[in-house]
Amino acid sequence: MSIIGVDGGMKTVRAEGRIVNLEKKIKQHSDIDGCIGIAHTRWATHGMPSENNSHPHRDCSGKISIVHNGIIENHEDLRSVLISTGHGFDSDTDSEVIAHMIENFIDQGYSFVESFHKTLSHLRGTYGLVAVFKGENKIIGARMGSPLVVGVGVNEYLIASDITAIVKHTKDVIYLDDGEVVLIDGGDIAIETIDRLKIKKSVTEISWDYLGAQKNGQPHFMLKEILEQPETVQNSIRGRIDFHKGTAVLGGLKDVECKLKEIDRIVIVGCGSAYYAGLIGEYLIEQIAGIPVEVELASEFRYRKPILSQRTAVLAISQSGETADTLEAIREAKRKNVLTLGIVNTVGSTIARETDAGVYNHAGPEVGVASTKAFVSQVVVLCLLALYVGRENGNFSKKEGLELIKSLTELPKNIKGLLKSKDYIKDVAKQFSDINNCFFLGRKFMAPIAYEGSLKLKEVSYIHAEGYTTGEMKHGPIALIDEGFPAIVLCPKDSVYTKTLSNIEELNARKCPMICVTTSGNTDLDKFTNNVIYIPNISEYLLPVVATIPLQLFAYYVSCEKGLNPDMPRNLAKSVTVE
Numbered sequence: 001m002s003i004i005g006v007d008g009g010m011k012t013v014r015a016e017g018r019i020v021n022l023e024k025k026i027k028q029h030s031d032i033d034g035c036i037g038i039a040h041t042r043w044a045t046h047g048m049p050s051e052n053n054s055h056p057h058r059d060c061s062g063k064i065s066i067v068h069n070g071i072i073e074n075h076e077d078l079r080s081v082l083i084s085t086g087h088g089f090d091s092d093t094d095s096e097v098i099a100h101m102i103e104n105f106i107d108q109g110y111s112f113v114e115s116f117h118k119t120l121s122h123l124r125g126t127y128g129l130v131a132v133f134k135g136e137n138k139i140i141g142a143r144m145g146s147p148l149v150v151g152v153g154v155n156e157y158l159i160a161s162d163i164t165a166i167v168k169h170t171k172d173v174i175y176l177d178d179g180e181v182v183l184i185d186g187g188d189i190a191i192e193t194i195d196r197l198k199i200k201k202s203v204t205e206i207s208w209d210y211l212g213a214q215k216n217g218q219p220h221f222m223l224k225e226i227l228e229q230p231e232t233v234q235n236s237i238r239g240r241i242d243f244h245k246g247t248a249v250l251g252g253l254k255d256v257e258c259k260l261k262e263i264d265r266i267v268i269v270g271c272g273s274a275y276y277a278g279l280i281g282e283y284l285i286e287q288i289a290g291i292p293v294e295v296e297l298a299s300e301f302r303y304r305k306p307i308l309s310q311r312t313a314v315l316a317i318s319q320s321g322e323t324a325d326t327l328e329a330i331r332e333a334k335r336k337n338v339l340t341l342g343i344v345n346t347v348g349s350t351i352a353r354e355t356d357a358g359v360y361n362h363a364g365p366e367v368g369v370a371s372t373k374a375f376v377s378q379v380v381v382l383c384l385l386a387l388y389v390g391r392e393n394g395n396f397s398k399k400e401g402l403e404l405i406k407s408l409t410e411l412p413k414n415i416k417g418l419l420k421s422k423d424y425i426k427d428v429a430k431q432f433s434d435i436n437n438c439f440f441l442g443r444k445f446m447a448p449i450a451y452e453g454s455l456k457l458k459e460v461s462y463i464h465a466e467g468y469t470t471g472e473m474k475h476g477p478i479a480l481i482d483e484g485f486p487a488i489v490l491c492p493k494d495s496v497y498t499k500t501l502s503n504i505e506e507l508n509a510r511k512c513p514m515i516c517v518t519t520s521g522n523t524d525l526d527k528f529t530n531n532v533i534y535i536p537n538i539s540e541y542l543l544p545v546v547a548t549i550p551l552q553l554f555a556y557y558v559s560c561e562k563g564l565n566p567d568m569p570r571n572l573a574k575s576v577t578v579e
């Protein structure tokens, strides 16, 4: 953190590890007093997590202080040039070159603001960047590839990379676009391009309630967000059902209605949980709308030279709307001139703005790093999308549409019922909290849920877990199974139930300790394990939603049992804005 004091001086305090360490250090500085400041929690991309590598970074004179999110790709070249002209570096980060570059231009006689602009024109890569200069009542920020938003408060401005950081102070925000620079000078604000052309930007009011970002009395955001999933689903479907026509109403797709009718293939891109939601979307859209779907990891998409015809739509799924890999995949699709769509939770985020059209999740802010309610809302929105397209192209009859709508509208009530078994799942989690390895297995709609369940457990408990389609076990992984290698098997009474049951027999024969998730009323599994978790017996299309919830709770309780903080898994960030 760097603060410009009321006397014009600048104080910088940095700490390694949690924010509380920084708070402790700041308390030791009674002389910090000012109302212009910058701070950053760094996600290590270059250099070890250490105090020297933490932000803010300063120039040689200590007059310039910067915080930077993103990656400066040409930092090594810039660093060599700066070192050859006498600059000394304090850290291993790519970001530090920015402070020295600004200093370099100031030494040549340019003002702080001019030097900042000149520096930007030398940077290659991505940045959400903010700088201050000792003795000047200014903050200057710039955006290229990494998000930056300006909060317009009462007698104050706030700059952040995510609105959740500022929503407590103001709901009026200005979203910066790539290549834009914001200067806050005393009480004035000005926005320009890097080449110094003035830009007029409008102020947007965000509708998220700050209370929505509080824990609601729960010990962790992760649990709070798991428990609020009945409302999440309700919010995702609210106003989006046409009971008369047996279809979905998706206002965000209205502008591209005609283009959508021409589409004969959909490519879904996303990362992590969003990618797994996409895999469920593949089954849903293919079955309900009869349109071929491929799902690609966004981080691979643009490196494969994707073959996209004019009748292909590329659909990005992202909670944050800022994931760099997903954004770049969408930009690649746009370069190929195809229709781009988004399923995005964060209103006004970059992916929401850069796609041609889309559907918001309306899940509200998700604070826990491990995605829970956002994932569930992604699956629900994919179901609405499949229903809309399927009804438009006639692949899904009105009768089928109405049946699905009935299941969708009953989903919040069903989730509420399921959440009542949370204490039972806690007990099961207790028994399994000291395992070192674990398989998550499922077929068809349950396969992506197995992947998602394994990701959840990995993230918050640091236990090695692997998600597999149950049918693949016999092709290799079953070699690992013995009495010390447990499996969580998703085995609802769905269209592939008997197949999954055979696989359970195979695991049982190898003494695999199992937790089975099945639909209520099914007693077949009692002979294999005492740990059977029941989910409601609903439409197969929506089983993924109810099957994922016990796995979220399982991961959460294992994490708590191990004394970890599930809200802040090590090495992870909520929004991954670097490639």
Ligand code: F6R
Pocket (backbone or CB within 6 Å): 270, 271, 272, 273, 274, 275, 317, 318, 319, 320, 321, 322, 323, 326, 369, 370, 371, 372, 455, 456, 459, 574, 575, 576
């Ligand atoms: C897993 C998780 C991540 C995100 C991924 C994509 O619990 O949260 O895997 O799903 O980083 O993030 P968004 O959806 O913001 O693009």
